[in-house]
Amino acid sequence: MRIDVYTIFPGIFQSPLQEGLLGKAIRKGLVEVRVHDIRDYAPGKHRQVDDEPFGGGPGMVLKPEPVFEAVTRTLGYRLEELERLKSEVSVIMLTPRGERLTQEKVAELASRPHLALICGRYEGVDERVLEHLCTEAISIGDYVLSGGEFAALVIIEAVTRLVPGVVGNLESLREESFSGGLLEYPQYTRPAEYLGWRVPEVLLSGNHQEVERWRRRMALEWTRRMRPELLKEGGREET
Numbered sequence: 162m163r164i165d166v167y168t169i170f171p172g173i174f175q176s177p178l179q180e181g182l183l184g185k186a187i188r189k190g191l192v193e194v195r196v197h198d199i200r201d202y203a204p205g206k207h208r209q210v211d212d213e214p215f216g217g218g219p220g221m222v223l224k225p226e227p228v229f230e231a232v233t234r235t236l237g238y239r240l241e242e243l244e245r246l247k248s249e250v251s252v253i254m255l256t257p258r259g260e261r262l263t264q265e266k267v268a269e270l271a272s273r274p275h276l277a278l279i280c281g282r283y284e285g286v287d288e289r290v291l292e293h294l295c296t297e298a299i300s301i302g303d304y305v306l307s308g309g310e311f312a313a314l315v316i317i318e319a320v321t322r323l324v325p326g327v328v329g330n331l332e333s334l335r336e337e338s339f340s341g342g343l344l345e346y347p348q349y350t351r352p353a354e355y356l357g358w359r360v361p362e363v364l365l366s367g368n369h370q371e372v373e374r375w376r377r378r379m380a381l382e383w384t385r386r387m388r389p390e391l392l393k394e395g396g397r398e399e400t
């Protein structure tokens with residue numbers, strides 16, 4: 162899988178792409194991530210990437226030309242070939258105005274061969290980028306970040322985990338939160354007693370059937386307490 166990122170702050174991506182599971186997946190060549198500085202594609206001596214909003218208002222808006230230039234040039238398309246580009250690459254704008262990211266959407270993105278992530282900044286991005294260059298817009302949640310960089314990292318991290326070969330034990334993907342429409346059950350490890358707090362006895366019993374029943378019950382209870390709407394959305398009976 163290939164992911165191209167477009168940002169005016171490429172430095173933000175440096176260490177996150179080198180650490181942990183993500184760093185390992187990149188070093189193994191399972192995912193290829195290329196980070197591009199939009200400013201390199203801005204015209205003129207001053208490499209201006211933003212300007213005042215038409216109609217007035219606070220803040221600055223990211224100009225269209227450097228974004229169109231950065232995406233088309235780095236991916237090897239001409240500006241006249243946007244339709245072909247969009248049919249071959251998923252071009253995603255990160256913005257709080259986008260479709261809310263879910264594990265289901267992450268799985269769908271992981272099945273695509275090539276993503277291009279455009280990080281918005283300032284008060285916004287010229288709407289022609291969204292209209293004519295992007296195939297979709299994604300928000301990682303109902304809160305506002307100063308830009309799309311951390312949202313892009315969230316997508317890269319979540320998608321990479323689902324690329325075959327990245328997470329060694331497929332079981333751990335199946336068991337984790339959201340994969341069965343529920344939040345995950347609680348986990349414990351040694352010591353069996355810490356500061357007087359004991360691990361639930363059933364987990365020490367060696368009875369796999371009982372352990373499974375307990376985990377299922379805890380997942381349901383926890384989901385009902387923290388995210389009751391998940392039980393309703395999935396049409397799941399509240400038992």
Ligand code: ADE
Binds near residue numbers: 256303
């Ligand atoms: N940019 C700013 N806020 C964002 C959000 N919540 N999701 C995606 N991109 C963003």
